[in-house]
Amino acid sequence: MRISQELRTNLLSELEFAILKMREEPDIAKKIYFFSATYGAVERTMHLCLDNELIIAHALLTICHNSINERINRMKMGDNTVSLPQDFFERLITGVSSFRQAIEQNDSIYPSLETITLLTYLTTGPGFYTHSYLDYINSRRP
Numbered sequence: 001m002r003i004s005q006e007l008r009t010n011l012l013s014e015l016e017f018a019i020l021k022m023r024e025e026p027d028i029a030k031k032i033y034f035f036s037a038t039y040g041a042v043e044r045t046m047h048l049c050l051d052n053e054l055i056i057a058h059a060l061l062t063i064c065h066n067s068i069n070e071r072i073n074r075m076k077m078g079d080n081t082v083s084l085p086q087d088f089f090e091r092l093i094t095g096v097s098s099f100r101q102a103i104e105q106n107d108s109i110y111p112s113l114e115t116i117t118l119l120t121y122l123t124t125g126p127g128f129y130t131h132s133y134l135d136y137i138n139s140r141r142p
Contacts, residue, residue, distance in 0.1 A: 001053045001103060007045050008103065014041035015100040022093050031089055032072055036065050038096055053109055057099070060113050064120040068092075071123040082128040091119050 003011070018037035025031050039061035046054045071082060085091070098112035121127035 001106065001109065002051050003045060003049045003054070007049055011041055011045045012100060012104055014044075015096065015103070019093060019096055019100065022089065022096070028072055028084075028089070029076075031092075032065065032069050035068070035092065035096070038099070039065060057109055057113060060117055064116050067120050068123050082123065082125055085122055088119070088122075092116065095119060 001008075014037060018034050018041070021034040021037075022031050025034060039058050042054055042058045042061060046058060071084065075083075095112055095116040098115065099109055101107075102109045102112050122131055
């Protein structure tokens, strides 16, 4: 990622705060609210330095937030057909922490974005079904 040290420091600070609040907050709606700060922080950085990795990170984090938020809203309305994995938010926080660490160490951000995206897929109908089906198939193996 080609951004100045000042922008990197600001981005890292915002991501650190978002991670802290996601860990502290017991309410899932508020956890996802603080998750939205990830793409917000990336977008603010993009306004000052347009970088291809920032563009991809912003797009994926926005899509992930919207998908997870939609699932949470459906759950609030009583649609519990697709449930979140029990350790969902711990895994999401780990993914965001890895994203932050990659930025800090100037490593590739793509593995952490892949983790977050694959986790998000589990919140969708097709993702939930596929995971359930694969669990079933694996349980039938000797």
